[in-house]
Amino acid sequence: MHHAVRLLLVLISLASISIPATAGDPSWSGTWNTRWRQGGARVALQQEGSHVHGTYLSYDGSIEGEVQGRTLKGRWIQGQRSGGIEFVLSNDGQSFMGRFDTGEWWTGGRTAGDPEAVGIDQRGPRQALRTFADAGNSARYDAPDQMTRAVSVIDFGENAGTITPEQKLGLAQTLFNLVDQTTFRLHGVPGRKTDKDAVDLKLEQAGTGATLPLRLVKKGEKWFIAMPDEAALEAGRKALFARSGGRPPSPEAYKLRKSARDAMRSFTRAFSEWETGGRAQALATLDTSELSEAVRDDQGVLALQYLNGIVNRIGLMGPQEVSDDPQNREPLVVFSHPAGRIVIAPKGTGDAMSWKFTAETVRSARDLYIAVEEMPITEAKGLPAPPSVFFKVRKWVRGFAPPMLTEFGPLEAWQIAGWASIILLAIGLGWLIARAIMMFLVRSVGEADPRAARRAFRWPLWGTVVFVVYNALVPALGLPDLATRISVGITGVMLAVSVMWLGWRLVDAVVDRYFTSGEGGRMSMDNILVSLGFGALKIGLVAAGLTYIAIQLSLPYEGVVASLSIGGLAVAFASRETLSNVFGAGILAIDRPFRRGDWIATGDTKGTVEHVGIRSTRVRTADDSLIIVPNGKLSDATVNNLGTRRFHLNSAKLPIPYDTTVPQIEALVSGVKDLVAEIPESTPERTSVAVSALSQDGIEVTLKYGLDVRNGANETEIVNRLMMNILRLCERLGIRGGGETPVAA
Incomplete structure (x- = not known):
């Protein structure tokens, strides 16, 4: 305790020193x-x-x-x-x-970056329009200052000097909202080599034919977008917002992916928010239906990282270059290469329909990445790369040992070597970590017999730790789908078996250590509740382990559950006795008619309760035999719990001869009462001593008394001591026994 207080004071002192410095x-x-x-x-x-x-x-x-x-x-x-x-x-x-x-x-x-480096390009009509669209797309999210770039490429006309900065930003936002409702290809807009001083465009909305006239003008060496007048803006609003009810769509509507543009926008935006929900958002843009459930998440993230690297090399499509027509169902080919294609297509029907990167895209992402890997990343702004140990390791291998990238089937040489290294490392680290955990377990639940505890925990603990370490390290290899399925299947089964085995042994050790009375036990509880509770815990542990195995092996366990529900009536009928016993255990746990150690009598069975399990109760009889009573029958039977009596009523007959005088009898009665009263466990209010009969053998004096033995007193020893004291009293009074020897009943 003193060491803990001293350590706390030291930590507080260090904190008081470091905090002011910051x-x-x-x-x-x-x-x-x-x-x-x-x-x-x-x-x-x-x-x-x-x-x-x-x-x-x-x-x-x-x-x-x-x-x-x-x-x-x-x-x-x-x-x-x-x-x-x-x-x-x-x-x-x-x-x-x-x-x-x-x-x-x-x-x-x-935030990172120089606010002065705004990235404005006005060398041609195409460059000015790209600057405007990029600025508006960035400003949609958490970069409202990017609209400043849009303002910089707009010509507000003769009245520009009278418009405040706030009004310019508002007009730029209004114009972008209209442009964002159209679809156009930037490469179709004249570039910096045009010899014109003005370019007129008609930006068309996909699916409706509504258009937005836009004029770009050259002033000096720079190109600007001529700000439309209020009438043109109003006409554009009516035409372009008609399909969304006359108002701009919600800024977050793209996450529903009801068009190809929404899917592309959801995909690209997710990488900027990877740690705050972007990962799940990006995964939702992939059709992972062909991936097994056990590896779907890991392989999906790996495909996203491959696609990220590909897009940053082939160039990012602007959202306005992708159709936003919600009625269009034609797949969009983003990129095509002999090694594969990147395609976005609708998935599902009705309200459940959404656009996703196709299963073909997910399947070929690795091959596509390897095919374009030599291409330098584009100078234009690309997608942020999500954190990945695999890509860091692969980049290091590529720089220091390029031959290790040689492919052997679905794996590269470095992945094969790394896989073997991870297995060996997991075995070594597992042994070290398991030893440390073993020391803790032995101190906690195995002090009574450390050697037995080590034998019980050694293999399941070692297996659990080894497979946990392996599963933590193997994602760094970025194994492809087939290898990952093999790895996850084998290690998943072994991990589940090890955890179930360890959990079973641990439950038994905890019960023996903390919930069993006697030597080595520290706590005595209602053992019905304890045994049923820990029995249910074991069943839950096994059920969870089997479910985990089914998931790791991609077994359709939902169908198995459904089948069981269909056949449940037949199963219940066939196992009605077993179910009756299980429900009986529940009734015993609720009513608690006895506890472990109680002496009970039910039907022909009489003995001490040793254990109450899920199916049956074990009763130890007086002749040391063990009777197994089904819980279903026990819960319905009449149980006489002799172990819950507040006192035990005893009686004895004292035969004395007829030549005993009345004063001697009165002294005997009074003396026996005093002897009983001297017993601490006696209940005086239930003590009676009186002449009960005059038989041909002599006078019978009957003794009845109660003993409270709930505190664990030895009743046999108390009765023996009392009988010996009564015999001594008879000797002092000169009373000789008559008839049979006094007998306690």
Whole structure:
């Protein structure tokens, strides 16, 4: 206890030393992705001493303020407008909570990248339109400042000087919402080599024929999108939003994947949110129906990583280049190569229909990746790569030992070598870890017989640890579908058997150690509840293990369960006696008519209860035989629980001769009462001593008394001591026995 307190004080002292060092030197310098109620901006802050200044290009704004501790107080400035702000830095320095002086919130988080590097290309009509579309697509999510790029390529006309930055952002967003309802190929738009000064486009909505006229104009050496007037914008709204009820679709509607564009958008966006739900979102874009259930998740993620690498090499299609017609059912070929194709197609019917990358795409993703691996990643903005130990290892192998990438069937040489190494490593680590766990188990549940405990746990524990370590390491190999199925099938079965075996042994050890009275036991409980509870735990353990095996072997266990339900009536009829016994065990657990160690009498059976199981109860008789009583019969029978008596009534007859005088008899009666009263376990209110009969053999004096032996007292010894004391009393009184020897009954 003293060591624990001392350790706690040391930890507190270290924390008190380290925390001020962090809290006393907060830094606001860096780039922040900020949001407020109706907008946001990317803000660049620079701290010099206690002074902070910064800019946010989206609104031509700036920030000036002073730092006090973790709090930044100052003003925002946008032209002639300004106001107060108060920001509070989080403990880890990665985010802040703030508000305007009007009370509206303003929050932010650190982000990578230079806010000045906005990526604007206006060398031609195609480049200007691409910049606008990319900016709008980025601004759909958590980068509202990207709309600044869209503003930069828009020509607002003669009145541009009178429009505020907020109004420009609003107009740019309105125009993008209309452009986003159309489908067009950027390569069909003239590029930087055009000799025209203006290009007129008609962007058409897939499936409806509605169009959005768009004009691009050249000013100096730069190309701009001419901002349509209000009438043109209104006409575009009516035409393009008609199929969505006159309003823009929900920004999150793409996750339903009701069109090819939604599927592509859901796929690409998922990689930016991989750790916050993106992984599941990306998996939902794949048709994994041909993968076995046991490996579906792992192989699906591996296919996503392959597709990520492929897309970053072939170039990412813009969402507006993909049809968003919800009525279209024609598959979209994203990429085609002799090694395979990347295809998005509808899956399912009716409301359950959604667009997914086809099973063919998932199946050929690895071969496609290997085929395009030599192609450098495109310079354009690509998809973030999800974390992957496999790709890091493979990249290292590719750099240091290229021959190890040689394929042998479905595996590469390094995967074969790595697989063998992982097996050996799992065996070695499993042995070391199992030894450490064994020491804990022996101390916890095997102190009574350490050698027996080690024998009981050695193999199941070692097997469990080995297969757990193996399953933790093998994903780093990125094994293909067939190899993964073999690996998962074998190790899944062995792991389940080891866990069931270990769990069974552990349950028995816990019961023996903590729930069994006697030497080595620490706790005595209602053993009916204990035995039934731990018996049910064993059954649940086996059921869970068998279900896990079925999953790892991709067995249709749902069909098995359904079949059992259909045949359940026949099974129940055939096993009605067994089910009766199981339900009887439940009744005994609820009513608890006796406990382990109670002496019971039921029918022709009389003895001590030793164990209550799921099916039967074991009773030890007085002649040391063991009777097995089915729980179904026991729960319906009349049970006399002699072990629950509050006292045990005893009686004895004392025959004395007729030549005994009345004073001697009275002294005998009084003396016997005193002897009984001296017994601590006696119940005086139930003691009676009186002359009960005058027989031809003599006078009978009957003794009746109760003994409370619930505390475990030895009743036989108490009765023997009392009888000896009565004999001594008779000798002192000069009374000789008559007739039969006194007998206790």
